[in-house]
Amino acid sequence: MSVMSVRLNDEVTAQLEALAKATGRTRSFLAGQAIEDYLAREAWQIVEIEQAIKEADADDFISADEMSGLFKQLGSSRHGN
Template sequence: MGVMSVRLNDETTAQLDALAKATGRTRSFLAGQVIDDYLAREVWQIAEIEQAIEEADAGDFLSSDEMSNLFEKLGTAKEGN
């Protein structure tokens, strides 16, 4: 397990202290959880973007008719109406 120092502004420190007290967890634990959650979300988002770029590069798009059918199925108004 790695150890690192982080500088936080006073408001963030106060919020972290309050949350630690309310949850019975340490500031270190909560900060680690926040970093883990952030990294997981960012890794997921980057993977989704990369997949979308691959699909776009491959020309993997819906036709106009397929898009219209999807809008009808979802009950969504067509753009411009």
């Protein structure tokens, strides 16, 4: 395990301290968890974007009828305006 210093503004530090007290965790633990969550989310997003680019390059798009059905299912009959 490695150690890293991070500069935080006073507001973020206060929020982190309050959360640490409320949860009985250390600030270091919470900061580490936040970084892990961020990295996982960003990695997921990159994978999804890369997959969408592959689909677009392959002209794999939803049809207009499928899109209209999706909008109706979501409660909106208007789209593209």
